[in-house]
Amino acid sequence: MQGSRYKPVMSMPPKADSRLGRCPVCGKPETPAHKPFCSQICRDRDLISWLDERYRVPVHPDEEPPAED
């Protein structure tokens, strides 16, 4: 019987630590404390940009500013 001798050797068993990704803001490795960001700074930056996009709602083109004349 051959085949049982050759087990596929996995390079590394998947561990929780290997799931560490990268900060979506700056690209640095993320830290467990601020997942998925690397720091509180990037966390805030991402939140700010996210809020900024939400606030940037399309302006109603119908509403013309009152003419100050």
Ligand SMILES: [Zn+2]
């Ligand atoms: Zn970062």
